[in-house]
Amino acid sequence: MEPSTDPMVRARELSKRYGRTQAVSELGFAVESGQICGLLGPNGAGKTSTMRMLVGLSAPDTGSAEILGSPVALGAGVLRRVGVLIDGPAFVPHLSGLGNLRLLWSATRRAWPPPALADALDLAGLGPAIDRKVKGYSMGMKQRLMLAQALMRAPDVLILDEPANGLDPAEVRALREHLAALARHGAAVLVSSHQLAEVQQLATHIVVMNHGRLVTAGPLAGLLDDTSTYRVQVDDGERAATVLRRTAGAATITVRGGEVTVTAPGVPARELVHSLVTAGVGVTAVHQASRSLEEVFLTMTRGDDDHAAR
């Protein structure tokens, strides 16, 4: 085994069926050190089932999950290096927040306190409430305690299912900054979310799944580039639009003042600029447009069955 070449997290052709539901089908992807990978998919796509297999909470029917190059199963030693938030641990209601963390930590058989307790509590931001019984906690407070539980062990790998649920915008931002700092220090983070705008700000990579299958996986930046749409700043928008309408390949053109947005699949920017300038239109700037993650996601998962078949 050569640990240096192994990704931190690897799903190898994972499959899982529940009765008649094929929750996950031959799913493969990897998350490397320093990456924050958003696991995306519509409801029921198989995200939670995938995460459960990655941390040994359920066994795949076929395929395997590996963390830091080691196969994962319930109780596997490598899981000590993983912070997990899935379904949430069952907190003991009559114990305090801190009492619950202590109880969960005791399962590791390591001395209290955990290495990153202070940072985890800081992020959880529960203040004096950390010493109050969990039964009086709001949903948001429980969610923050769950995050503290996942982070207190200073994990190398984080697997978080919908971690921003129940958090307010300031807390979401604090979480984003915390995860980014962990990734900068070499952690690998896999995080599922329905909040695409949030993922767009947080993730370096994404894995999109639908009907249990992989739709796409890769760096976020490349995915958001729209190589066929340009925003062109000109001295005369209407005139530019007239010229562009005559240019072969320019499919849609919208004008807003001195800015023209043109979709021209396969037409290089220099060709568009050339036709404009030749026709006497002054061009001050050309930018390639980028799409939002939401647009990309909806396009990928809309005609689901053709994407799933790719």
Ligand SMILES: Nc1ncnc2c1ncn2[C@@H]1O[C@H](COP(=O)(O)OP(=O)(O)OP(=O)(O)O)[C@@H](O)[C@H]1O
């Ligand atoms: N323990 C189970 N028993 C039976 N069916 C299950 C079980 N767990 C998941 N499923 C089914 O497997 C499919 C995938 O579910 P999963 O929870 O993994 O999806 P998800 O992408 O996490 O969805 P959501 O975004 O709604 O949380 C769904 O059809 C779900 O009903």
